[in-house]
């Protein structure tokens with residue numbers, strides 16, 4: 001998934017930096033004894049990567065679509081029958097489309113006669129998405145599929161419909177003409193399946209609430225770094241994931257997202273939210289990914305983290321996310337920082 005702030009291409013940098021800190025601190029625990037928390041999980045790729053290395057993972061995100069995808073990536077662990085999954089995917093790929101919530105609100109044909117004609121998906125792709133989404137609820141209700149299968153299939157739907165979205169990158173606007181990828185018929189593509197060696201757990205909470213309830217060894221933090229709220233940028237994926245037919249408004253058909261607004265996207269709140277997080281974290285090793293254009297300055301981050309233990313910094317040059325090009329800053333690369341803290345006085 002093409003996700004704002006995805007760390008997919010920085011996984012090696014993150015792994016090497018973490019290994020460096022662990023060995024400098026003579027950490028003797030083997031990966032399968034280490035609890036690694038990825039609590040701003042997004043696509044779940046960081047937690048998924050460390051799961052494949054043998055770590056025990058706790059993951060979390062405030063967005064429900066992220067929870068669904070991550071729940072599959074992190075919690076499904078050798079419990080899915082691959083042949084059966086291929087059959088189910090095939091069955092879903094052959095369902096007949098229906099005119100449901102996505103068709104009626106996010107296609108040109110479905111919004112005929114409404115104040116706003118929206119062009120997020122072609123009519124056929126939206127109808128297919130609606131039909132698959134309803135089928136998944138029905139299958140779960142009649143116990144044709146279990147919960148593990150449900151999250152795998154729903155995550156695959158979210159990922160697949162996102163590939164057909166007629167947007168420049170996020171759902172804050174749609175394009176006035178259909179782009180080539182949006183015109184292709186949607187095909188349900190199975191999400192990858194990572195086998196780990198230990199139990200893992202995924203949550204869907206505000207991180208500052210969850211942090212008081214979990215503990216472990218490594219805490220990896222990848223918060224939003226600017227004022228663009230994820231709930232607004234990915235509102236249609238949230239609606240597909242929740243299947244809750246919300247009241248929507250405006251040109252983009254935005255759902256209400258007051259309860260999912262992040263303090264990490266508000267300049268006047270971010271430092272307090274970050275300090276509370278660090279203060280309440282029952283983890284010895286804390287790593288923060290942040291870039292050089294974030295709401296918190298490098299100095300502010302260093303000051304906050306240094307209060308709680310030994311601080312150090314790793315850097316890597318990084319290609320900018322495409323939706324961020326041509327905003328105020330025209331540089332095509334940015335510097336990605338990994339701030340590291342070895343925390344003292346943990347309240348475990």
Ligand SMILES: C[S@@+](CC[C@H](N)C(=O)[O-])C[C@H]1O[C@@H](n2cnc3c(N)ncnc32)[C@H](O)[C@@H]1O
Pocket residue numbers: 003004005006007008039040041042043044045046060061062063066205206207208222223224225230231262263264
């Ligand atoms: C930079 S993205 C994470 C990207 C992720 N590391 C990846 O590689 O896909 C930040 C994520 O933090 C989530 N988020 C923002 N504020 C949050 C909060 N207060 N609690 C939990 N999650 C939050 C957003 O929904 C978003 O998915």
